[in-house]
Amino acid sequence: MSKREIYLVEDSSDFRQLVRGIFTKFLPEYHVRFFQGAQELYQYMVLQSAEQFKGRRPGLIILDLQLNAISGLELLKLVRQTPGNTETEWKNIPIVILSGTSRQEDINRCYQAGANSFFVKPTEFEELHTLLETLCRYWIDYNRLASADIPDPIIAK
Template structure:
């Protein structure tokens, strides 16, 4: 079994996903990434992970604007599912809309980050996510 922490990335935009994967590769982040490109795929991945002891992700990076099931709907589902309700969720979105921010926190998001424009800023953000959510944060 892989000892690296697991991260679920939920992102439908192929360009944003490529940039994020490149930032992870270039950084010192050692994480097992699973990718879901729509809300239904995210829920399926979380259901599978929740069914196996110790396989839930340490953190979920969740976009809001997704096909099939929105990021809000995924977050709401997560907080109602006993197996994954405590998994930290970092909203990673291009939306800086205050209504989206408030709704995400109301539904139980742990953090809300707006995707940076530059690759260097994204790499720095990935390293901060790693430092806090994968290395420092204690999980239930």
């Protein structure tokens, strides 16, 4: 099992509490770090990008699209543009959008900005539990990330 973390960026304290309960009761084998917004995540990314950082690395980032101050879409773009280090290459980390909206325009913009998946937040507890378990199994247990030291094909030319 991977030691990588799941980052969840969500400004609703009620939704964070619901997700925390699901992971605590049903998915305790995964470690989730919760962020209330874009600035909080970005500050942590800066800390984590330091070569001497010894904490867990993210294996998956789950973003709410409708965040206060900085939107999930803007945060997605920022994450994809953040330089990595020998341990964490931000452009390679899977990012899943979990949103209350299902507007095709939003979905398209998220994929254009580098999202790996887009899901509408389930309204039923069991659906949310199933979705979170599926995301974890796929992105953390089965998916393999590219190493941080692979050359960028555009720069390598």
